[in-house]
Amino acid sequence: MKIKIETLKCNACGICEYACGYHRDREFNAMSSSIMLHRAEKKNYFGVILKREKDLYLARPEGPEILKPGESTGGGASSKPIVMREPCDLCKGEEFVFCVAACPTGCVQIEEV
């Protein structure tokens, strides 16, 4: 099982970050989330970044990109860079995957592998 992101379904609502944060902290908080909305607001350019065990999955609208440790996302400043966070554990120990359940558009999905 892995997370699949259909970026063109994303509407930049941002709830996925907080759902992941709830898995980590049991509070409404995005600071420890493994998933992050990237948005260049004035250009309407947005997508999702997922920190996985061995890489960063950049779900860009023009197509996904995988970054290995040490490679740059080219993104702007962040209060807590995603590389410093825990990788996605597919909500280990939970009844369901929180970001998938919270996403209102079906952008964040589960893919059986």
Added chain:
Amino acid sequence: MEFWNGKALLVDLKEKKVEDLEIEELISSVKGGYEAGVELMKRYPDGDPMVIGTGVYTASFFPSGCMGFVLWRRNEKHFCLPVNWFFPVEFKLTGFDFLIIKNSSPSPARLWIRDGICDILPAEDLMNKNVWETMDFLKEDHGDEKVQALIAGNNFLSQGYWGGFDSIGCGQEFKKKNLKAVCVRGMGSISISEESFKKMLKVPRGKEVELNLSDEAKKLIHRRTACFNCSLNCYPFFMIEEDPKILKESEKKEPGFISLDPVYLKDGNLKATMEMLKKGEHPEGVKEEEIPLSFLKFVEVDIPVVRECMNFGVCPLFFNKVLKGDSSYFNF
């Protein structure tokens, strides 16, 4: 306390003083954020107060829990400007549920609120900047793309870049206070029980709304977007300086715009709309309506329903279209 910080921030612009207020007792005694805001206006009547507030489910997993409001009085009349998009969520995550601003600053000022702290900063350099230039400055100065701001434009208050519903003079109240902007970044936490979390995920979500636009305007829509935690995608981005089919990041600095209030779009001149948003001008000027009529038309409900939704921090359009006006969804 669940869903709330239990704190308000009292800012005196004249004395340059900032004070934290414990308001758990107040919050427990009212139905929600709107009623608490009205009560704060009564408790702090001096210095021409303005209250910026949130609702119970602002910053929560409740779908469309994105709403907040600004309250003030003018000529003994009460006004309420609903605020959507992302400002109320970022504000609540700063550690405060309400902000009370009293008096006027002797020199142009802006507020910067985050991590339970509020700074009153000088804003002389911003007074000649338009709304978009001010927002660019705030994002760069605070080093974070996710900061949100309410900015005084020429005749109205803009929610970041994309305008808003202020046809009732909130921006002018900011100007009277010599206040250019309130800028927020929320990195705190809100307490939500596991039971509430799971119940909120079961609230219906709804689908993308239909847009009432000309065929010409529809051709310029890039990707549609939504307020925090909403599926209605009310907001098309009009790509007017770039191919609307572009998927990669545009190399143009300002390729288009979103208008939070559809009233801007009614004459169909999108370039003129973009210029009005930059300047911070509302096409309807300043009216004496308690809640802007353009907002009531947008959400298709009347004033009591808007007040109810402001209590709970939920979008009235979502409440109307998806929850079918059933307030039993608010019971947790």
